Amino acid sequence: MKVLIVLLVLLSAGLVLLAPTSRAQSHGNEMAIVEFQDKTQLLNVTPQGKYLFVHDAEKKAEGKECFYVYQYKGDEADPLTVPAGQPVIAFHCEATNRTRASRLVVTIGFAKDGVMELREIQFAGSEQGHRIVDAM
Numbered sequence: 001m002k003v004l005i006v007l008l009v010l011l012s013a014g015l016v017l018l019a020p021t022s023r024a025q026s027h028g029n030e031m032a033i034v035e036f037q038d039k040t041q042l043l044n045v046t047p048q049g050k051y052l053f054v055h056d057a058e059k060k061a062e063g064k065e066c067f068y069v070y071q072y073k074g075d076e077a078d079p080l081t082v083p084a085g086q087p088v089i090a091f092h093c094e095a096t097n098r099t100r101a102s103r104l105v106v107t108i109g110f111a112k113d114g115v116m117e118l119r120e121i122q123f124a125g126s127e128q129g130h131r132i133v134d135a136m
Helices: 002-013 057-061
Strands: 029-036 049-056 067-071 087-091 093-097 105-110 116-122 128-132
Touching: 049 057
Parallel strands: none
Antiparallel strands: 029 049, 049 067, 067 087, 093 128, 105 116, 116 128
């Protein structure tokens, strides 16, 4: 509940804008386009602008890095048909059970230094969140 309140406050303040998102399930992948209007810490990078977030369940099952973030250079009309842009970061996520999300859920909190940081992502239609392990 506390996380939901923080997210609602951030969204209502206009600090984070989630762009229209799409979900793909080919080969165990989930994908979404996210737009950050303000700098938001994601492990050792600070994305601002549009990014393609991809979770690969097959790589997670193999013990490999399973979450990838790319710069997004796509088309709003058909957002996931273009190739991903430059890779930004790859990391292992921690799966968390959640209720099914009807839309993309991005959980953001504040680090000790007051900087916004990305903590978890849950794709539309999924019952699993992807926690960013080193955040917190």
